[in-house]
Amino acid sequence: MSSDFDDILSANEQFAENFALKGFDGVAHAGIGVVTCMDSRIDPLGMLGLKAGDAKIVRNPGGRIDARAVEAMVLGVHLLRVDRIMVIPHTRCAMSSSTLAQVREKVGESAGQDVTWQPFGMVDDQAAALRDDVQKLRSHPLIPGTVRVGGFLYDVDTGLLNQIV
Numbered sequence: 001m002s003s004d005f006d007d008i009l010s011a012n013e014q015f016a017e018n019f020a021l022k023g024f025d026g027v028a029h030a031g032i033g034v035v036t037c038m039d040s041r042i043d044p045l046g047m048l049g050l051k052a053g054d055a056k057i058v059r060n061p062g063g064r065i066d067a068r069a070v071e072a073m074v075l076g077v078h079l080l081r082v083d084r085i086m087v088i089p090h091t092r093c094a095m096s097s098s099t100l101a102q103v104r105e106k107v108g109e110s111a112g113q114d115v116t117w118q119p120f121g122m123v124d125d126q127a128a129a130l131r132d133d134v135q136k137l138r139s140h141p142l143i144p145g146t147v148r149v150g151g152f153l154y155d156v157d158t159g160l161l162n163q164i165v
Contacts (some may be wrong), residue, residue: 002150019050024081030054033073035133037063037090041156048086056080062095062123063088065133074142081149087133088161089126090154096123126153127164134165 017102034044044050044057056076058069067085068157076082089096094103100122110113123129130151137149151165 006133012073026055026083028056028076028080030056031081031083032056033076033085033089034059034088035063035065035069035073035085036088036154037061037093039090039093039156042088042154043092044088047159047161048156058082061127062093062121063090064095064121065136066121070140071135073137074140075145077143085137085143085147085149085150087130087137087151088154089123089130090156092156093123094125095121096126098122099137109160131165 015022030050031046031088032050034048034055034057036044036057036059038043039060042059044059045052045055048055052120056072058072060066060069071086073082076085099107100120103120103122104115104118107118107120130153134151136147137143137147138145144148152161152163
């Protein structure tokens with residue numbers, strides 16, 4: 001059967017030929033939890049010097065600590081050996097360099113319909129939002145004080161991390 005995903009399925013078959021994670025236990029072997037943006041310029045494992053199996057990674061627009069990211073990090077801490085959490089938004093992020101009106105206009109034009117009903121989590125001040133997001137995790141009743149939480153800004157032009165909090 002031909003599919004719109006034939007190229008991806010073919011690549012997957014090649015990947016599976018040398019699949020090294022068979023029987024992997026699923027825990028974060030480096031003890032790292034990462035919340036970062038969905039931006040394709042970000043290679044979460046590569047930028048941290050990690051490999052598959054080392055970290056639990058959550059990606060969303062802007063790399064924000066939303067309800068799903070909190071859920072993932074709570075599960076990571078209690079079930080998957082996460083003892084350090086890194087929150088990592090990035091430079092030149094559309095969620096912080098555009099206004100809500102601009103994003104809605106672009107999406108509306110692309111979709112060919114009114115999108116004013118769709119929420120988008122725009123970020124006015126990345127450093128302030130990052131401090132707030134780190135505090136959300138540090139103060140969460142299911143994230144013990146023994147878990148270290150840090151906030152970093154990833155520079156998509158240099159590949160460097162800058163610890164903000």
